[in-house]
Amino acid sequence: MATRGRPRTFDPDTALRQALDLFWERGYEGTSLNDLAQAMGIASASIYACFGSKEDLFRQVMALYGTTSGEPPRRALRAEPTARAAIHAMLRATADQITGPGTPHYCMLILAAPTGAVENHEVREFLADLRRDMRTTIEDRLARGVTDGDLAASPAGLEAISRYYATVVQGLSIQARDGATRAELETVITCAMAAWEALTSEPEVFVAARSGARSRCRNG
Amino acid sequence: MATRGRPRTFDPDTALRQALDLFWERGYEGTSLNDLAQAMGIASASIYACFGSKEDLFRQVMALYGTTSGEPPRRALRAEPTARAAIHAMLRATADQITGPGTPHYCMLILAAPTGAVENHEVREFLADLRRDMRTTIEDRLARGVTDGDLAASPAGLEAISRYYATVVQGLSIQARDGATRAELETVITCAMAAWEALTSEPEVFVAARSGARSRCRNG
């Protein structure tokens, strides 16, 4: 049942790449099936036959995005010898990605569907899961630094530090979206890395943080 | 021509507040006029008569948002005695706002319309302008710290530091949107403030940053 019947006249990988470009530019809800069919060069019925629903297509698009644009930051995290170098290289790789030519100046994972209509709640949570995995990946790299001996920090500190750098990564996308240049992002990264020494040397800053979060609910 | 004719049966301020709640939850494109009319308790034609178009309504909603939810962080920036205390208080006020009960756990200014269909480009740029003003406001506060004598930093450093803390503010919204608690945001703020000493004491970190931004365009 592989070579039977009429063969496909378009390349699914190419079509997926074209769908990626459009979803990247307009987000999930901002992209219509007509838009997709036109960009992919096929009829909308062919999209359903090959990829399933619009949501199914989007999930496949995100998988492709993760293995292409998402890979450099992940590789930086993995390949650098120390935790500090890994974080720094990941931030720089992220900045490279979100200011590259020919693609929108932001991370699709972060801005393709942060809010929207109620019926697309599952798509938003799908992306949120991937973002939470992102922080976990950072934390895992920090933990490796502890076992490698190049990083001294408590387990509670690792979660906080990983969340901090995940926050910076996500903030960078907004900055780039609003027109910040690669050089301007670099200054942000420099600032963010300036916290490293204080965060990873004794005494830990989190003895103070644990008593925090007490002043809430100012108004509504 | 003020009290002539049939008086309005709904309160525009109340209706605007209800529109705000809906736009906040679903974003600009995710909110339909039917949704708005239902939430505001009036027919869509009355929306057009009182507020203009959907985009006009959204701009009025954002003005209301700025004077309510946007005020605590701005006040913190203004009222604290030193630049450092002002930044710290602003971050905490932001964290309070985006984890408050009864409202979505993110900043509407940041996530209501980061991407979307081509025809809503002006709405996105309208929000981007407000976000860029946000960074300028932070930089102005840092400059005041210099004249007040509680902060020593170069003009180039002020832009970088303000952009850095604007990045953190914006990243916090993604974190809260993805379920981070107020306490978890506090640890991020603690990390972000840990950079302060290094950023504002000699030698400045930006002597290194100026030669940065040279490794770009890894792949595409």
Added chain:
DNA sequence: CAGGTTGTTTATCGAACGACCAACAAACCG
């Protein structure tokens, strides 16, 4: 009250939405 003015409702506009089906086209098997 009459006449004028304004707000609200109801109904609807044309266009686009996501989704899908039936008919047609092109390859394979024997």
Added chain:
DNA sequence: CGGTTTGTTGGTCGTTCGATAAACAACCTG
């Protein structure tokens, strides 16, 4: 070749989109 299988096209489903026109209702002035 005929028969089967699969991909693609064109059309259309009911719904919803933002926006508007006309009819009705409520208040003012005089």
